[in-house]
Amino acid sequence: MTRIHLPVTLREGDEHDLPEAAHRHLVQVLRLHAGDALTVFDGQGCEAPAALITAEKRHSRIRVGAVQRPVRESPLAVTLLQGVSKGERMDYTLQKAVELGVTAIQPLTTQRSMVKLDADRWAKKYAHWQGVIVSACEQSGRVVIPSLHPPASLDAALNALPDEVLRLALLPEHGRALRDLPPPESGVALLVGPEGGLDPTEIRLALDAGFTAVQLGPRVLRTETAGVATLAALQALWGDWGAG
Template sequence: MRRFFYAINSDNYDHKSEQFCRPRLGSLPIGNDVELPDSIVHHWCRVLRANIGDQGILFDGFGGEYQVQLQTISKKHATVTLLAHISDDRSAPIISKIGLVMSRGDRMDYAIQKATELGVTAIQLLSSHHGEVSLKPSQVDKKLHHWQQIAIAACEQCGLNRPPLILTPQPITQWLNTDTASLTVDDAVSPTMVALSQDPYYQVLNHQADIRLQMSVPATGQPLMPEALLVVLKQDVPYIELLIGPEGGLSNDESAQAKHSGFAPWQIGARVLRTETAPLVALATLHALSR
């Protein structure tokens, strides 16, 4: 059954009443009709050639999802009837934010897509001294939207109903600077995600993590895993931050700053992982250790 993300975004904001005009799916009773946004009409009704009576799933990111049936289809509009609410929350039992130095092209798309499938909560985009990508101000909005859509599409495919937040790029030195107030998640997301970022589930990201880990290359005499990690993973819903550098690694100054900011080195095995592989290995390992 096709799944679609029903975004509550800034395009639906009524500045006079300071409320979002498009209702949250979770606030609507079974049997109500809902008008679909253009993006879903285009994909479901035009590209996939859906017909009246076809069923699908809508989720808005606030938890759970709805089974729906296409009720009307016109040239530019379509409506669905809410048939049933499915309360399953398939989010990972760990709140995780990855500070990920941006890489080029498909490698970055791959890292975001697979990290989403493995349940990451947010990805903070970073630039660094040895990084391959440094976006111009005119490129930021377009790339942020692109990467957020990669994450949403991965959610639609894999069954997650809370998409991760992709956070606007920052220099790694700024993100690590504990003396500088960081942007809140509300300020750092694309317009599509502003309303969703205000949900309590995501507001946890504004608080201090229970542990901060830097994916590290193998080093003699360095412990494989911080002892505190296993303790943190015993908490009900631990919040873990991960820092993943570029292919060339962090500079000496960046590594020193990460250590000063509380990032403990964590090396998984004796191999050096690519920057798009490291998030997947780290997330999969965390979930395995938390069981």
């Protein structure tokens, strides 16, 4: 079933014009017609079946069916602090993190990051990342869109974290195994460096801020793989992968 994000309050029987991007995807790409069914979600936890009642060249409209609040969010709240990587690598990380149930994402500008942009290009990059996240929610069945924070320095990101979360930093050369850690009581903050990793000053900053160094075995993972692999392990250990 085709799913789209509709950023409105969903009520049964309401009719809505589709946003331009959703209209192009449904009518011009997927070739849906009036009477065809789809699913809409509001990004805040609600989902509903819907039907196209108008499907014209430049305009389409839907009618919302019975609204539901399905439980698809992981009980484990994870904030991913991810060093910004280049192009499709960052897109991949965001997409897969959403599929794996991440709660919030904080892109980091770090000393060894290969991405250096001015304010306007950061704004465009942020908008693009938001689109990647929404598309991943549409594909994966999520009904709550994870928070995407504006890019920030490591120092600023650490200062914004709540005190009670379990703080984990992926450091390939040393660290504890995830299975040796106690289950978190109030969520996890996961720190992953960019392509070149965190520099020594940043590592010390994280450790001084209460982060525990962890590693995922003897092999060094690429930045776009490391956070995704860790999220999968966290869901298996403490999340909802064991749910029936």
